[in-house]
Amino acid sequence: DSGVTQTPKHLITATGQRVTLRCSPRSGDLSVYWYQQSLDQGLQFLIHYYNGEERAKGNILERFSAQQFPDLHSELNLSSLELGDSALYFCASSVGPGQDPFEAFFGQGTRLTVV
């Protein structure tokens, strides 16, 4: 158990809908990362938050957004869903810059199926 919790584990929704994926980082970790894993794209970095602030953006679509709350949990919002958004979405956490050498701990992922 990595200590990173993602909910829900599975999500099935229709095209055009909006969903929210939740991530609770390990206790004490200030950084949260979101990744999308699909068969054709591999593991794609989406976005990184540190202590509530956005730190880096990767290949995140405009239809997707994220935030990190004061209690450090994070949510990834996916809207106007398309079939191609079906993927495994991972959250990872780490202690954050300057405190310890970086090491990311991953959750079990949320499998999103868009039908």
Added chain:
Amino acid sequence: AQSVTQPDIHITVSEGASLELRCNYSYGATPYLFWYVQSPGQGLQLLLKYFSGDTLVQGIKGFEAEFKRSQSSFNLRKPSVHWSDAAEYFCAVGDYYGQNFVFGPGTRLSVLP
């Protein structure tokens, strides 16, 4: 821009045989290198990491990796593979601050009995 390549998409070895998975990186600063393993339907588990010092690092499950700066490589090795090692292996590179944490495309390992 930083990048990671894993030249082998799929490798098959017999149980008990040795294993080497290749990883090459391109990174402008001092790289922090990682190997993760993902079993089917599971999250990613850290096998080992390299930050500095001894270029041969030991990890969990009997894995080791060697950092070779001159070759920009960080290959993963195991002297004797077990059937339970069948999984997807990802090499990743980042920096001290966790910025620009990039994964390679992964290598799928199959183990023959």
